[in-house]
Amino acid sequence: NAGVMQNPRHLVRRRGQEARLRCSPMKGHSHVYWYRQLPEEGLKFMVYLQKENIIDESGMPKERFSAEFPKEGPSILRIQQVVRGDSAAYFCASSAPGQRSNEQFFGPGTRLTVL
Amino acid sequence: AQSVTQLGSHVSVSEGALVLLRCNYSSSVPPYLFWYVQYPNQGLQLLLKYTSAATLVKGINGFEAEFKKSETSFHLTKPSAHMSDAAEYFCAVSSDNNNDMRFGAGTRLTVKP
Numbered sequence: 001n002a003g004v005m006q007n008p009r010h011l012v013r014r015r016g017q018e019a020r021l022r023c024s025p026m027k028g029h030s031h032v033y034w035y036r037q038l039p040e041e042g043l044k045f046m047v048y049l050q051k052e053n054i055i056d057e058s059g060m061p062k063e064r065f066s067a068e069f070p071k072e073g074p075s076i077l078r079i080q081q082v083v084r085g086d087s088a089a090y091f092c093a094s095s096a097p098g099q100r101s102n103e104q105f106f107g108p109g110t111r112l113t114v115l
Numbered sequence: 116a117q118s119v120t121q122l123g124s125h126v127s128v129s130e131g132a133l134v135l136l137r138c139n140y141s142s143s144v145p146p147y148l149f150w151y152v153q154y155p156n157q158g159l160q161l162l163l164k165y166t167s168a169a170t171l172v173k174g175i176n177g178f179e180a181e182f183k184k185s186e187t188s189f190h191l192t193k194p195s196a197h198m199s200d201a202a203e204y205f206c207a208v209s210s211d212n213n214n215d216m217r218f219g220a221g222t223r224l225t226v227k228p
Contacts, residue, residue, distance in 0.1 A: 004158075033215060042121075042205060042220035043159075056215055091158060093216075103149070104216055106159040 002027065004094050004107035012113045019079040019086070021110045025094030032075040033104060034067060037089040049075060050097075082114045117142045119189075119206045121219035129227045134178075134193040136222045138206030141187065148189040149207040149216070150180055159205065165189060176200070201226045 005024040013019050025032050030051050035043040045059040049069040060067065064082075069075040079086055089111050093104035122137040140146055147166050151159040163174025170182040180191045189206060206219040 035218075043218040045215050045217065048215045093159075103147075103161065103164060105161075106151075108158040111156075 004092055004105050006092050006107035006110050008110060009108060010111050010113070012115065013082050014115050015083055016081050019082050019112055021077040021090050021112070023075040023077070023092030023107060025075070026105055029094035029096050029105070031095045031097060032069050033093045033095075034075075034077050035091045035093065037091060037109075039088070043091065046077075079112075082112075084114045087112055087114045117146065117208045117210060117217050119208045119217060119219040121206050121222050123222055124220060125223045125225065127225040127227060128196045130198055131195050134191070134196045134200065134224065136191040136204050136224065138189045138191065138219060139187050140189060140206075140208045142208055142210060144210045147209045148180075148182060149209075150174065150178070150189075150191050151205045151207060153203040153205065162191070162204075196226045198226050198228065200224060
């Protein structure tokens with residue numbers, strides 16, 4: 001059973017460009033979470049999605065950031081008009097519905113660098 | 116709201132010495148507690164988890180943690196540190212009422228030869 005997959009692993013963008021980060025959850029998992037890790041900091045929750053629904057986006061910046069988890073295909077975290085402060089590692093995690101303890105399995109992350 | 120606090124952003128021990136990484140939680144409902152490890156440029160790997168069964172939880176790589184409700188703590192320990200234990204360690208909390216997980220700021224463990 002393949003783990004959580006994220007691509008690209010590294011992404012370089014210039015200021016003002018768009019960044020698209022993709023996450024494929026583990027097989028059988030329908031819950032996806034996105035976290036951001038700034039250099040020398042811990043993980044900050046951004047958004048929690050189930051298939052076709054955003055459940056909790058309390059950690060998402062109000063502007064430029066959006067996330068989706070369509071019925072088919074990976075979850076996408078989209079950052080429009082990137083700025084240098086968006087440079088960070090973005091981690092995706094997934095969990096199975098009805099799973100006790102809500103254990104989350106993490107992908108390897110996408111490291112975004114904004115020039 | 117749930118949260119965890121990790122005391123000490125950096126911990127340094129000698130090889131063979133006891134490892135103690137501290138985590139205190141805040142939760143108004145019975146919590147689920149986790150310790151994750153992150154090696155450089157990698158994702159998070161689950162070390163162990165507490166899910167309201169035994170209060171002493173054993174994980175991978177010789178780590179264990181004890182849930183102490185009276186102290187709202189879930190400290191991570193290992194009797195004898197190895198060089199390969201050098202990494203960032205994160206404590207996290209969730210519950211039946213919340214599907215998202217809240218992480219501490221992390222503790223960077225350094226192991227000296």
